[in-house]
Amino acid sequence: MAELEELKIPKAMRPVAEDIIKVTDGVCAKLLDAEYADLARQVVAKLARRRPSPLLSGRRGTWAAAVVYALGQVNFLFDSSREPYLTADELSAAFGVAKSTMSGKAKQVRDLLKMDYFTAEFLRTDVTAENPMVWLIEVDGVAVDSRSLPLDYQVVAFQRGYIPYIPALGREGTAAVMV
Numbered sequence: 001m002a003e004l005e006e007l008k009i010p011k012a013m014r015p016v017a018e019d020i021i022k023v024t025d026g027v028c029a030k031l032l033d034a035e036y037a038d039l040a041r042q043v044v045a046k047l048a049r050r051r052p053s054p055l056l057s058g059r060r061g062t063w064a065a066a067v068v069y070a071l072g073q074v075n076f077l078f079d080s081s082r083e084p085y086l087t088a089d090e091l092s093a094a095f096g097v098a099k100s101t102m103s104g105k106a107k108q109v110r111d112l113l114k115m116d117y118f119t120a121e122f123l124r125t126d127v128t129a130e131n132p133m134v135w136l137i138e139v140d141g142v143a144v145d146s147r148s149l150p151l152d153y154q155v156v157a158f159q160r161g162y163i164p165y166i167p168a169l170g171r172e173g174t175a176a177v178m179v
Contacts, residue, residue: 007045016055017048023064027094032084035124036071043067043122046113054112058105065095066105073106074117075124120164125171128164137162 009017021044028037044067047055055063069091076082077091092099109115115122118133128134135146137157146157147167154166158174165174 007041009045009048013048013053013055016053016060017044019060020044020055020064020067023061023095024068027064027068027091031086031090031094032068032077036068036075036077036084039071039075039122039124040064040067043071043109043113043115047109050112054108059097061095062097062101062105065092065097065102066109068095069102069106070109070115071122073110074115074119074122075127123164135163135167 007017021041024040024044025037028034028040044055044063047053047063047067069088072078072086072091077084077086078088079085086094088099088103092102095102113122117123117131120128120131120134123131123134132145136143137146138144139149139153146154146163149157151166151168154163154168157163158166158178165171166177169177
């Protein structure tokens with residue numbers, strides 16, 4: 001899990017971001033998992049780094065709920081065939097926020113960060129692996145699934161930021177090679 005020091009949160013925003021992260025960490029530990037908690041920390045940090053930060057207006061509990069709800073939307077949290085699974089009602093109750101408020105603020109989060117099903121930085125590991133759109137790149141004007149390319153092409157695509165990790169090496173192998 002990303003430690004608070006690693007998140008590069010501006011000093012002026014640290015108290016607000018830390019309060020929000022405490023709430024997201026608590027709900028994720030109780031109802032979700034560590035991967036959701038880590039993604040929520042990263043989203044809060046991104047919002048804290050924006051100028052001006054939207055986190056300065058509104059209740060911190062509402063922001064916490066919105067961050068997890070937005071992540072849940074792009075990671076299929078509300079799909080009962082997947083794990084973990086929660087309903088929007090259960091999530092809003094866990095945060096003590098009205099579902100409509102949580103939903104509205106989550107849209108703001110998604111819009112601010114351009115968060116969708118195709119943005120790998122906001123996706124869980126299992127969702128990334130299953131999402132074919134994350135792996136499409138253009139080679140000589142043709143859309144190609146990067147997972148079918150030779151290793152040297154995958155490395156270049158990763159280095160240029162086109163794909164989330166090198167498919168031939170896996171997430172852990174990519175991290176080990178790129179250190």
